[in-house]
Amino acid sequence: MTHAVASARGQALRRGWFRFRQSGLSMLGAALVVAVLAIAIVGPWIAPFPGHVAGGVDTANRFLAPSLAHPFGTNELGQDVLSLVLAGTRISVLAGLGVVVLGTLFGTLVGAVAGFAGGWTDEVLMRLSDLKLTIPGLILAMAVAAALGAGLLNMVIAIALSWWPGYARLVRGEVLARKEEVYVAAARAIGASPARILFRHVLPNIVSPVVVKMSLDMGFAILTVASLGFIGIGVRPPTPEWGTLLSVSRSYMPDFWWTAVFPGLAMFVAIFGFNLLGDGLRDVLDPRARR
Amino acid sequence: MLEIENVTKVYPGRQGMFGASPPVTALSGVSLAIAAGESFGLVGESGSGKTTLTRCILRLEAPTSGHIRFDGEDFARLTPVALRAMRARIQIVFQDPFASLNPRMSVHDIVTEPMVIHRATLGLGARQRSARAAELLDLVGLGPQHLHRHPHEFSGGQRQRICIARALACQPAMVLLDEPTSALDVSVQAQVLNLLADLQARLGLTYLFISHDLGVIRYVCDRTALIWRGQIVEEGTTERVFDAPASDYARMLIAAMPEVRFD
Amino acid sequence: MALLEIRDLHLAMRSFDGEAHVLNGIDLAVERREVWGLVGDTGCGKSLTGLSVSRLVPTPPGRFLAGEIRFEGRDLLACPEAEVAELRGTGIGMIFQDPTTNLNPAFSIRTQLVDVALSAARRDPAILEGARGRAAQAAAERLAAAMLDRVGIPDAAARLGDYPHEFSGGMRQRVLIAMALIGRPDLLIADEPTTALDVSVQAQILRLIRAMVEEFDMGVLLITHNLGVVAQSCTHVAVMYAGNIVESGPVRAVLTTPLHPYTRALLQAIPTRGVVRGALRGLAGAVPNLIAPPPGCRFAPRCPRATDACRAAVPPPRGEGHRVACLHPGDRDA
Amino acid sequence: MLRFVLRRLVLVLPVLLGMTVMMFIIARLLPGDPVALAAGPNATAAEIAAYAAEFGLDQPVTVQYWRYLSGLLGGDFGVSIFSRRPVLDDLLTYLPATLELVLAAMFLAVVLGIPAGLAAAVWRNRWPDYLGRVAALAAISMPRFFLGLLLQLGFAMWLLWLPLGGRFPIILEPPPLVTGFLTLDALIAGDGTAFATACRHLAMPAIAMCLSPLATIMRMMRASTIEVLQQDYVMTARALGLPARQIVFKYVAKNAVSATLTVIGLYFGWLLGGTVLVETVFDWPGLGLYATQAIVSQDFMPVIGVAMVIGLLFVLVNLVVDLLYGVINPKVRYS
C-alpha cells in the first residue's frame, strides 16, 4: 500500500520533472542557478586573489587588461576583477534571497489576513498596499536606504519594504479564490474553524503560486539590489557588490571597459538564470498559467 | 426535522465601474418542512434559488429574513459553539466531486477531518478515527487501500463516494445532496443513486435532494417541491407532483423531460 | 453518395503519459435530412469525431492514423487545409456546448453574424444574392436580422447591436444556431448544444434544430450524452464506447431493442417512470486506459458476457441498418 | 461613468495623504542634518538654528506636516532647503523630460511588444516563438543601467553615432516651449533639425528603458493571445469559416489587448518611478535625477514632491487604463 502511494506521488513528480526537462530553457536556467548558487557558496574561496576580496589593494597593477593572470583584468586599485565578481555573487544572492523571503513572509501574512478577514480589515490593508504600489518603489527604497545608511542588511530592509505588496495582493487574490472553492464550503459545512480553513485548506493550496512568484522575483530582487548599489546607496566597502562595482567602473569606460562589463555580465547571467528557472517552475507548478 | 419558514434572501447590488447593479432577490418567502427519515426532492433550474437555499440551511449564509429550524432549534439563535455542534448533524454532498475535495489532502485526512473537528462530541482518538475512516470507505464501496491516495487519483464516481463518506463521518441525521450526480456519467450516476438509497435505508438518514433532473428526483424522492425564481411553486408527494402537477411550471417541466419513450 | 461518410477513422492524441488511441475505427454515414445522435460517456470520443469532420482537431497533439472522412464524396483528410477551410461555415456548420463562451464577448452579435455571412458569401455569393462591397455589408446585416428572427429571437433587428452578455443562455444558443446556419451548410454538427441549458430551454432548442433540418435540407450530427435527447430528436443513433461505435442504426430500433451490452447498460441506468428505488442498474468498473487499451473488445473488461474471443480481437460491426459490434449480441441480459 | 471617474479621483486623496505621511516619517528617520549642510560648511550653530527656523524645521513634526498639507491645498509643494527654489517650479521643469522619456519608451514597448506577442502566440512553440521568448526573458533580465552603459559604450563611445547623454545640445536653440516635450515642440515649430536632434538624444535612454516593458508586454500579449486562441469562441469562428487573418487581427487581438492593457498601466507607473537609473546613466534632466540629488542631500521636500507627482500620474494612468478597458470590453461597462 505504501508502495502504491509512493509510486503515485513519484509519478506526479516524474511528470513534473519530465515537463520541466522537456524545456531546454528551464534546464539552462536551472544550470545557471545551480552555478550561481555554487559560486555564491564557494566564491570567496575560489577567488584567485582572496586578499583583494577582503579589501587588499595593489596600486602598482592598476587597470591591467584581461590576461591569463587576471582573466577579467584589474581595477582602479589593482584588484582582480574576477575575484571581486566571484565574491560578489554571494552578496547579490544573499541580498536577493533576503528581500524575497522578507517580502514573502510579510506579504503573505498581510494578504492572507486581508483576504480571509475581508471587510474593513481587508480595505485598510489593501489601501496600505496600494499606497506602496503608488509610491515608486525604487525612490522609496532609496530614501529608506539613505536614511538607514549603507550596509547589506539596511539595503535588504529598504527594498523589502517596497516588496511585500506584490505578495500581499497575490496571496489575497488567491485566498479570495480559494475561499470560493467548494472544498472550503465543504469544510465550513462540517464546522471547521476559520483558522483551520486558512491553514489546512487555503494556504496549502496557494503555495505553488507563491513559490513561483518567489522564484520569478529572485532575479528582479537581485536587480533591484544592484540598482541601489549602482545609484551609490549600497553596501559598505570593501564588500564587493555587483551594482557598486559597476557604478564605480562606469567612469573608466571605454578605456578600461572590463571593469564595468564583467560585473554587469555576471549580474545579467545570474538574473537571467533565475528568470529562466522561475519561468520553467511556473510552467510546472502553476498549471493555470501554463501556455 | 427541518423547518424552513418564510425565508427570504436578498443580495445587495454591487458597485460596478460604470454604475451600480440592482439588488437581487434570490429567495422570497420559501417555506418547507422535511420530516425525519424522508427523502425530499427540490427541483429547480439554474438561478431558481436552490443553491442559495442550501447555503442558508447550512448557515454558510444568513437569510435576510425568515427562520430555519433544525430539530426545533433556530439557527440564527445558536451560539457559535452550538452552531458548530449542529453542523455535525446536518451534512452536504456537493455537485462537483472534482472541486469539493481539497487536492492537497489524502482521502484519510479528508474523511477524518469532520471527526477531528468534532472530536469533543464524538470522543474518538486518532486510531479510532482512522479505523472509522476505513469503515466509512467500505460503507461507500471503496476499499481501505484508497485511504492514503489523493483525490486526483480517483474517477468522478469514486470521488463522489469519498464525499459521501466524509458527509457520513459524524453520523449526521440529515444530508443535503446538492445535485450529487449531475456531473457524472449516466452509468456511474445509477450506482451513486443506488448507494444513496441503500445508505438511507441502512442508516435512517433524512435527505434533501436537490436536482434539476426530474428523472432522478422521481427515482429517489418521497416528496418533491419545485422552486422557480426563488419561490416554491409546487409541493407534494413525488407521485402526485409527477402525475397531477398543479402548476403550469411543473407541467411544462415534466413535458420537457427528455425521456427514452416511443409512444 | 452519402452527405458525410466516415470510414475506419483512427485518431491518436499525444499526452504526457503517452499516445492515446482515442478513435478506433469509426464508421458512420449521414444523409441529408437525417439527424444522427452520437451518444456515450465522457471521453468516449464523440466530440473528437465531430471535430475531425471539420478537421478542427489540433495536429499535433492529434494524429490521424487511418481512415477517410468523405464529405459529398471528397476525402477531407486528404484535402489541403485551405480546401477544408472553404467548407467551414458553408458546407459544414457547427455549434458547441456552452453558448456563453462560444460568442466573442468583445463584439456585438451584429459584427459576429455579419462577418460569418460575409466570409460565407465570398465562397457562395448567392448567400447575399451577389451583393458586393457596401451593399454586401447591408445585405449581410439584413440576412443576420432575418436569421435571428428565424431562430426565434424577438425583435431581432433591434437586438443586432447588443453584446452577447445581454442575452440569456437560451437566446445565446439561438444566436449561435443562427450563426452556424447563416452560411447555409449542408451538414450541421451540434456538440452537446443543450447540455449547458435548462430542461425547459433544452426542449425548445432541440425543436428548433429539428425544424431547421427540414428547412435547410441538411444532415445533422448531434453529439450528446443524454439518451432522452436522442430519443426525442434524432432519426438515427450511434453509441460510442472508448473510441468505437459499438452500436448504430435507426433510433427506435436501437433504443427499443438494444443489441450491445453497453447500450443496454446505458438504457438501464436511466431512472425512468416505473423503476423502483434501488432497482436501477449501474455499470461496474471504469473506462479502459486508452494509452494501453485492452486487446479485443474495449468493453470486454466490464461486460458480463465477455469470452476469451472478445478479449482477442476487436469485433467488427455487423448487420445492415441496425449494426452492432459484438460477438454476443442480444436484447436480453444473459 | 463620470461618477466612476469622480469616485476614483476621490479615492486617490487618502493614498496621496498616506504618501505624505509616510515620506514625513522617513524624513524624520534620517539621522543627518540637512540644514547644517544647506547652511554651508562655515555656518555657526546659531546660523544653523536660524536656517532651520526659516524653514520651520524647528517645529514639531506634526506642525511641519500640517503646514505642508495646508500649503499643498494652495499648490505649494514646499521649498527645497538646499536651493531655496519652490519644489513646484522644479517639478514643472523636470517633469516634461521624464514624461517624454517614459512616453517614448512606452510607445516603443507597446508598438513593438503587441505585434511581437501576437506573432509569438501565433507561431507558438516554433522557432520565432522560442527566439522571442528567450529574447524577452533576456531583456527582462538585463539591468537597465547596464544596458544603458553598453549602449553608451557601443553607440556613443566606439561608433560615435549618438550623443552620450543629455537631452539637447547646448549650442542649438531649443524649439519654443509649448508642451515641454522637445520632440513635440520641434514638430510644432516645424524645426526638422531640432526634431532629429531631440530624437537622437532620446534614442538610447528610451531603448534602455523600453526593453523591459517591451518584453513584459510581449510576454503578456503572447500569454493572453494563447489564452484567447483557446477560447471556445475562436473555435466557433474557425468552425464557421472566418479567415484566420480576421480571427487573429480582429477577434483575438481585441480580447488579448484588453488583458494586456492592465500591464501597460502598471508598467507606466513602474517606468515613472524607475527613470532614476536611466536618467543617471544618460544625464537626462528629469524627475529621477532630481529626486536622487534631493535624497543625497536629504532635502526631503523635493522627494515628497516627486513621489506625489509620480503617484498622481500613476493613479491617473491607471484610471485611463480602466476606462479604456471598459471601452474595449463591453461587459465591464455594465457589470
Added chain:
Amino acid sequence: MTPTALSRISRRGLLALSGAGLAAMTLTLPRAALAEGRNILVIAAGQDIPNFDPHVATGYSASFFLRNVYDPLVRVAGNPPQAVPALAESWESSADGLSHTFRLNPAARFHNGDAVTADDVVYSFERALRLAKGNSWMIRGIVEPGRITAVDAGTVRFDLAAPFAAFLAVLPWIFIVNKAQVEANLGSDDGMAWLLANTAGSGPFAVKRAQPGALYELERPATLWQPGAGNLTGVIWQIIRETASQRLALQQGEVHFAVDLTSEDMDSLRDRPGVIRVIEPEYRTFSIKMNTAYGPMADVELRKAVSYATNYQAIVDAAGYADLMIGPLPLGILGHNPALEVYRLNLEKAREHLARSAHPNGGLTLRMVHVNGLEQQRRWALIMLDSLKALNIDLEIQPMLWPDMVAACQKPETFPDLFPVYQTANYGDPDNIAFAAYHSSRNGGWQNAVYKNPEVDALIEAGRREIDTAKRVGIYGRMQEMVVADAPDIFGVLERRKLGMRDAVKGFVFAPVASNAIECHGLSL
C-alpha cells in the same frame, strides 16, 4: 488554433506592424553643428547652479556663475595668485593693516545701466554679513557692519577690527549687487527670493537662459565696461554629471572645457587632437583627520603608528596626478616648509609607536567614513584598510551622505576615528587652510571637528594678524612643526587640478584658486 493555420497568413501583417514602430526611430541623423557667427564657450561641469544670490550661493558652480555675472572689488589671477583690479581700479592700505581704501572704476556699470557706486559696495558687504550665508564667513570678525564707509560715490573704506593679512585675498569672493534693484525687490527675506533666480550684477556676462539641471547660458551685456575682453559672445555652463561623458564631449569638440575630469580621463585624453590637458598643482589639500579627542585615536602614539603605517605611495598612485603633502599646508603656499620632516611608510616605527599605545598588539577596529560617491575617498579608505592590516587593526568603512558626515562632526563622540576631507583654498593664503583646518574655534565643523591645541591656535592667530611676510613665514614654520608632532591628520595629497580644454580656447591662464570656476572675460575662441 493550430500554429500551421495562422502562420502562413499573418507573417506579412505582423512584420508590417513591427516595421512601423522601427521607422519612428531612425538613427542616422546629422550631428549638431556649432552655431555660426557666435563665439560661445561651452563648459561641461557636473554641478548644477543652485542659486544666483551672490551672498547665499556656494559651490564651484555658483562661483563660476558669480565670477562671471557679478564683480567683486578685486579679482584673483595668475600663478601664484595676485589681486588684480575689478570694480576697484586701485586701492591702498594703512601701514597698520587696519584701514583699506578702494577707488572704484568710474566706468563700472550694472547690467541695467546704473553706475556702480560706493553705496552699492557698502550695501553688498552689509547684506552679506547680515545674511551670514555663502562666503560671508571669510570676512566675519574682520569686516564689521558700520565700519564700511562710502567716502564718496567712487571711494569706499574698510576699517578692520584687526589686521588681516589675507584681506585682499578674500575680497574676490564678496560680490557687489545693485542696491537699488535689490531694494526694489526686497520682499520679506532681504531680497533672497528675488535674487534666487534674478541677477543685479555688473559682471562681464549676463544671464541669457537658465534651464536648471541642464544648462545656463550667459551672454555679453550691453553695458560691458571691463577692459581686456576676449571675443566671446556667450558662455554656456552645461551640466554633464558623468566625468566620462564630459571627457567624451570634450573629445568630440562639443564642449570647450571639462572641469571635473579624473586622472583616468586625463590619461585617455593624452594626444587627442585638439585637446589641451591642464594639469596644475593647486592649494586643495586632501587629508584624513583623526579623532584626537575621543576614542582610541585620542592617543597620539596610535595616531603616529597609523601615520607611519599608511601606504603613501598607494595614495598617490590612486590619486593619479597628485603630489604628496609635506605637512599640513599646501605645497608652494607662502610659509610652506618643503623640508619639514613628516611621516612616511615605516612599519618598524609604526609598530614602535603602537607598542607604546594602549593597544600594543593592535586587535582593534577603527571606523572610517567617507562621502558616498566620492570615488577618491573610497579608494583611500580601501588603501587605509589595506595599510592598517599590517598593524593588526581592522577598519570599518562607512560611506555616508555628506550631511550625515557634517552632522557627525558636531561632537567628538560622534566623530569617526578616521575622516577624510578635501579642503579647498578659497584664497591663496596660508591663513585659509591653517585657520580653517587647525584653529580650535572651528571645532564642531567639518573642517576641524576636534583638533585643539592652544599653542597652535595662538600661532594661527598671530599669523593672520601679522602683515610682515617674513615674520609670517616664521610663524607658519613653527605651526607646521607643532601640528606634525601632534599628528592630528594623515597628511595626504594635493591633487592637481585637471582641466580639459579645446585648443581653440585662447587667453587661458591657470590660477590655483577656484580654477574650475572659470573666469571667461578674457578668453577668446
